[in-house]
Amino acid sequence: MTNWIDIGALEDVPARGARMIKTAFGCVAVFRTGDDQVFALDNACPHKAGPLAEGIVHGTKVTCPLHNWVISLETGQAQGADEGVVNTYPARIEEGRILLDAACLMRRAA
Amino acid sequence: MTQNLVIIGAGMATGRALEHLLDAEPDAYNVTLFNAEPRGNYNRIMLSPVLSGDKAYDEIVTHTAEWYDENGVTCRFGEKVAGIDRTAKTVTAANGDVVPYDKLLLGTGSNPFMIPLPGHDLEGVIAYRDLEDTERMMTMVEGQKVVVIGGGLLGLEAAAGMAARGVDVTVVHLMGHLMERQLDEAAGYLLRKALIDKGITVKCSANSKEILGKDGHVTGLLLEDGTELPCDLLVMAVGIRPNTALAAEAGLAVGKGIHVDDQMVTSDADILAVGECVEHNGALFGLVAPLYEQAKVVAQTLLGQEAAFVQKEVSTKLKVTGCDLFSAGDFADGPGREDIVFRDPARGVYKRLVLEENRVKGAVFYGDTADSNWFFGLIKDGTDVAEMRETLIFGPAFQGGTPLDPMAAVAALPDDAEICGCNGISKGTIVAAIQDGATDLAAVRTVTKASGSCGTCTGLVEQVLGATLGDDFVIPAAQSMCGCTDLAHEEVRRLIKSKGLKSMPAVWQELGWKTTCGCHVCRPALNFYLLADWPVEYQDDPQSRFINERKHANIQKDGTFSVVPRIWGGITNPDELRAIADAADKYHVPTVKFTGGQRIDLLGVKGEDLPHIWADLNKAGLVSGHAYSKGLRTVKTCVGTDHCRFGTQDSTGLGIRLEKMLWGSWTPHKLKLAVSGCPRNCAEATCKDIGVVCVDSGYQVSIGGAAGMDVKETELLCQVATEDETMEVVAAVTQLYRENAKYLDRIYKWMNKVGLDWIKDQIDDPDTRRALADRFELSQSIYRKDPWAEHARDKAETYQPLANLTLEAAE
Numbered sequence: 021m022t023n024w025i026d027i028g029a030l031e032d033v034p035a036r037g038a039r040m041i042k043t044a045f046g047c048v049a050v051f052r053t054g055d056d057q058v059f060a061l062d063n064a065c066p067h068k069a070g071p072l073a074e075g076i077v078h079g080t081k082v083t084c085p086l087h088n089w090v091i092s093l094e095t096g097q098a099q100g101a102d103e104g105v106v107n108t109y110p111a112r113i114e115e116g117r118i119l120l121d122a123a124c125l126m127r128r129a130a
Numbered sequence: 131m132t133q134n135l136v137i138i139g140a141g142m143a144t145g146r147a148l149e150h151l152l153d154a155e156p157d158a159y160n161v162t163l164f165n166a167e168p169r170g171n172y173n174r175i176m177l178s179p180v181l182s183g184d185k186a187y188d189e190i191v192t193h194t195a196e197w198y199d200e201n202g203v204t205c206r207f208g209e210k211v212a213g214i215d216r217t218a219k220t221v222t223a224a225n226g227d228v229v230p231y232d233k234l235l236l237g238t239g240s241n242p243f244m245i246p247l248p249g250h251d252l253e254g255v256i257a258y259r260d261l262e263d264t265e266r267m268m269t270m271v272e273g274q275k276v277v278v279i280g281g282g283l284l285g286l287e288a289a290a291g292m293a294a295r296g297v298d299v300t301v302v303h304l305m306g307h308l309m310e311r312q313l314d315e316a317a318g319y320l321l322r323k324a325l326i327d328k329g330i331t332v333k334c335s336a337n338s339k340e341i342l343g344k345d346g347h348v349t350g351l352l353l354e355d356g357t358e359l360p361c362d363l364l365v366m367a368v369g370i371r372p373n374t375a376l377a378a379e380a381g382l383a384v385g386k387g388i389h390v391d392d393q394m395v396t397s398d399a400d401i402l403a404v405g406e407c408v409e410h411n412g413a414l415f416g417l418v419a420p421l422y423e424q425a426k427v428v429a430q431t432l433l434g435q436e437a438a439f440v441q442k443e444v445s446t447k448l449k450v451t452g453c454d455l456f457s458a459g460d461f462a463d464g465p466g467r468e469d470i471v472f473r474d475p476a477r478g479v480y481k482r483l484v485l486e487e488n489r490v491k492g493a494v495f496y497g498d499t500a501d502s503n504w505f506f507g508l509i510k511d512g513t514d515v516a517e518m519r520e521t522l523i524f525g526p527a528f529q530g531g532t533p534l535d536p537m538a539a540v541a542a543l544p545d546d547a548e549i550c551g552c553n554g555i556s557k558g559t560i561v562a563a564i565q566d567g568a569t570d571l572a573a574v575r576t577v578t579k580a581s582g583s584c585g586t587c588t589g590l591v592e593q594v595l596g597a598t599l600g601d602d603f604v605i606p607a608a609q610s611m612c613g614c615t616d617l618a619h620e621e622v623r624r625l626i627k628s629k630g631l632k633s634m635p636a637v638w639q640e641l642g643w644k645t646t647c648g649c650h651v652c653r654p655a656l657n658f659y660l661l662a663d664w665p666v667e668y669q670d671d672p673q674s675r676f677i678n679e680r681k682h683a684n685i686q687k688d689g690t691f692s693v694v695p696r697i698w699g700g701i702t703n704p705d706e707l708r709a710i711a712d713a714a715d716k717y718h719v720p721t722v723k724f725t726g727g728q729r730i731d732l733l734g735v736k737g738e739d740l741p742h743i744w745a746d747l748n749k750a751g752l753v754s755g756h757a758y759s760k761g762l763r764t765v766k767t768c769v770g771t772d773h774c775r776f777g778t779q780d781s782t783g784l785g786i787r788l789e790k791m792l793w794g795s796w797t798p799h800k801l802k803l804a805v806s807g808c809p810r811n812c813a814e815a816t817c818k819d820i821g822v823v824c825v826d827s828g829y830q831v832s833i834g835g836a837a838g839m840d841v842k843e844t845e846l847l848c849q850v851a852t853e854d855e856t857m858e859v860v861a862a863v864t865q866l867y868r869e870n871a872k873y874l875d876r877i878y879k880w881m882n883k884v885g886l887d888w889i890k891d892q893i894d895d896p897d898t899r900r901a902l903a904d905r906f907e908l909s910q911s912i913y914r915k916d917p918w919a920e921h922a923r924d925k926a927e928t929y930q931p932l933a934n935l936t937l938e939a940a941e
């Protein structure tokens with residue numbers, strides 16, 4: 021079952037940027053691309069847990085602020101020669117609001 | 131007996147429905163047609179050509195008086211329907227007439243939305259919807275001023291139409307680029323350029339505050355930033371709202387529009403609706419293509435036939451001459467998407483396709499829309515494009531593929547574009563020299579001097595050689611900036627200047643970037659080049675900065691930050707120290723350390739606390755130390771004449787003056803200075819980017835030192851007699867470095883490339899030196915400010931989590 025929750029306005033996240041949200045199971049980074057797609061990923065790089073929400077967003081990728089690993093926002097996969105994957109969560113925009121799937125966010129605790 | 135059909139609204143949708151109805155069964159209904167406008171159905175979308183003078187109103191009439199007559203339609207034009215009585219099944223006209231119906235068709239269209247700004251009800255504030263609005267705009271003549279609020283389809287057509295009549299038009303748009311719903315930034319940039327060429331002034335990211343008036347008539351528009359735009363007419367084209375008032379009053383189900391089912395029937399079985407006034411499955415409509423589909427369905431429903439309306443993709447074209455643009459489908463939302471981008475800077479062409487699972491989902495074209503229908507077909511049909519993927523972007527005619535031309539940007543430069551900045555040599559001069567027989571770099575250099583000085587334009591000169599000589603010249607491969615472009619840093623820098631590129635999308639388009647929006651390697655560099663070259667025009671882009679510079683603090687390995695307040699010239703006092711100590715206590719700073727730069731580092735501050743700790747430090751007069759920036763870091767000093775028995779000059783005072791002049795400036799890499807009071811050099815000035823050593827006769831300024839990964843001793847740039855001259859030399863050499871160096875080159879690396887002699891030549895020439903210092907000062911008039919204060923005041927919210935779901939999850 022999906023349970024979409026409203027976490028804020030699209031305009032609160034800068035284009036080509038991200039904001040972090042807190043959950044009981046850790047922080048999730050919510051990204052907005054240059055063409056207004058939104059993605060949600062665990063806010064921890066598979067390399068050394070760098071906060072991905074602080075990275076540079078380009079296309080549908082983010083570059084980790086600590087050691088420049090490039091992570092796909094769509095799949096959570098590290099790009100290029102680096103190996104690792106970050107959890108991703110369903111996210112969408114409805115009438116200018118960002119919605120995340122709460123059911124999915126909780127499931128990762130289990 | 132023939133049934134009565136009453137239609138409310140003689141618009142494009144009901145007009146089409148009527149045609150279908152009469153074609154199929156001319157005698158099925160007795161039709162009465164009401165229209166609030168004092169005329170029948172005309173082609174509303176052709177109002178723009180009427181406005182620009184390309185067409186007359188007569189040419190856009192869809193149904194003439196004769197047509198209505200021949201088809202037995204009772205016309206009640208200029209009459210607004212005031213009410214519907216669903217029990218009695220009648221409608222009431224504005225004059226009180228009551229007309230019975232068996233079936234009622236609503237086609238009331240939409241109302242233009244008027245932003246309720248103060249002054250919106252002044253005379254001379256209009257929308258753009260009907261012939262009256264068009265005629266009003268046509269009264270504007272050459273020399274009169276019009277402001278159009280809204281840079282969407284309608285606003286731009288209105289602006290272009292009036293500009294074609296010689297009217298002075300300014301478009302004010304809230305968003306960062308034009309037509310943001312249909313276009314991405316790159317296409318928006320090209321469109322803006324084309325409109326500016328038509329003489330239209332375009333203001334993006336501009337928020338309207340108040341409409342100004344005198345004696346009840348509009349006189350201008352005031353923007354949030356204080357700009358006043360005088361005008362004789364103000365057109366608001368900011369969107370439309372379905373016209374649902376009549377339906378809502380009659381008790382029909384209404385959401386954002388009048389609810390209809392697949393058969394176009396409202397919540398009342400005898401009342402149907404069609405056009406912009408309806409809401410179908412949550413969607414609203416603002417373009418005619420789907421309305422025509424609805425018209426077909428509503429006619430069939432009225433005739434008792436089976437039909438269902440299905441929503442399809444829509445596409446947009448702009449009907450402004452000279453602006454060829456097309457957008458279709460959807461290029462937002464949803465994972466698994468991929469872009470194919472093609473840019474031809476020489477022809478001003480931009481094409482972008484959005485793919486998902488080998489199907490085209492969306493397309494944006496600018497400059498070449500010849501194949502747009504073919505692509506629109508691919509989108510609508512969901513064609514699998516896996517086979518043609520490689521060459522897809524080139525269109526249907528394409529077989530085989532021409533590679534992108536790396537020289538397109540240079541080939542497109544006009545003859546007067548400056549290639550060699552040092553010697554002021556334009557492209558035309560170089561081309562002439564090549565044609566006269568200078569067929570290699572050395573020859574061009576000898577004949578024209580181009581690339582003979584600092585040498586940073588070498589790559590460009592080679593490209594001009596390549597573009598002029600074709601295959602006869604092989605361009606040596608230069609290291610490109612990153613995977614997004616084949617151009618090297620130096621070339622990009624020069625082209626930004628010679629082509630006057632003042633925004634990131636301008637660079638991406640004009641220099642043929644291969645990605646939609648760059649990457650983490652090129653974006654920070656471009657952001658620096660743009661702000662260094664156009665300090666006044668360009669707006670810094672935080673999203674293109676590494677986190678440290680975006681959040682004005684150094685990120686630590688655990689995601690916390692360090693905070694280093696500026697300690698001017700290394701001099702502090704008990705109040706500042708107390709404030710630092712208090713802040714360390716209050717925010718539980720785990721480590722307080724003296725840095726190697728004569729100041730104090732508070733390490734381990736939580737991201738959320740940053741705006742608060744800054745606000746506290748600000749209260750004690752402390753500002754950002756920019757310990758995180760590719761910009762001025764520290765100016766170390768020694769105690770100098772104030773206390774030291776060997777001091778020759780006031781090294782501390784000069785250091786503080788220098789730091790106050792330089793702080794806040796962005797540079798290609800970090801910039802560190804030191805001032806020592808005598809050659810004993812206690813401030814280690816000879817291993818800084820710029821070092822000043824005081825001597826009896828004045829000040830020795832040397833540059834190119836470093837003590838990091840490379841250890842370098844500075845080399846003497848010049849010796850001057852006074853503090854003021856020292857200030858000017860330092861400002862000038864800093865600006866020279868800002869204007870010419872490659873991003874992430876410290877001064878010593880840049881110096882190795884251009885040579886100390888060339889730098890000396892610039893600084894020794896009093897006019898060049900002064901001009902450089904003046905340009906530095908101009909830039910500093912914008913950047914010499916405390917980012918901490920600014921963020922603590924305006925952006926504190928963005929440092930907090932967007933949402934806190936810890937409670938929710940616990941439930």
Ligand code: SRM
Nearest residue numbers: 684692724725726727728729757763836837838839840876
């Ligand atoms: C705090 C400090 C060390 C200290 O505890 O003393 C320091 C700390 C850092 N230095 Fe440094 N450097 C500090 C003085 C120096 C010095 C000495 C000096 O300035 O007199 C040098 C050698 C001099 C020089 O720059 O030539 C120095 C050479 C570097 C380098 C190598 C630069 C190079 O071009 O080779 C880096 C790496 C870089 O910038 O790319 C670096 C980078 C860093 C960074 C910013 C690493 C980073 O990117 O995260 C460190 C930030 C730590 C933090 O989280 O706060 N730091 N660093 C010093 C801050 C000075 C200040 O008040 O602003």
Ligand SMILES: Cc1cc2nc3c(=O)[nH]c(=O)nc-3n(C[C@H](O)[C@H](O)[C@H](O)COP(=O)(O)OP(=O)(O)OC[C@H]3O[C@@H](n4cnc5c(N)ncnc54)[C@H](O)[C@@H]3O)c2cc1C
Nearest residue numbers: 139141142143165166167174175210211239405406417418
């Ligand atoms: C300048 C301009 C350019 C456009 N360009 C394009 C384009 O290039 N491509 C495109 O696809 N679309 C374009 N459009 C949009 C297109 O014109 C509309 O989508 C279309 O006209 C809507 O048709 P409609 O029948 O729903 O409403 P309308 O054509 O607006 O007709 C509604 C009619 O109902 C009348 N009415 C309302 N209430 C009452 C009442 N109570 N009693 C009696 N009458 C009433 C109104 O006076 C109006 O005449 C453009 C629109 C404008 C204004």
Ligand code: SF4
Nearest residue numbers: 774776807808810812
């Ligand atoms: S070495 Fe020179 S500058 Fe340094 S403290 Fe002594 S006199 Fe002053």
Ligand code: FES
Nearest residue numbers: 065067068070084
């Ligand atoms: S932690 Fe992300 S790259 Fe190292």
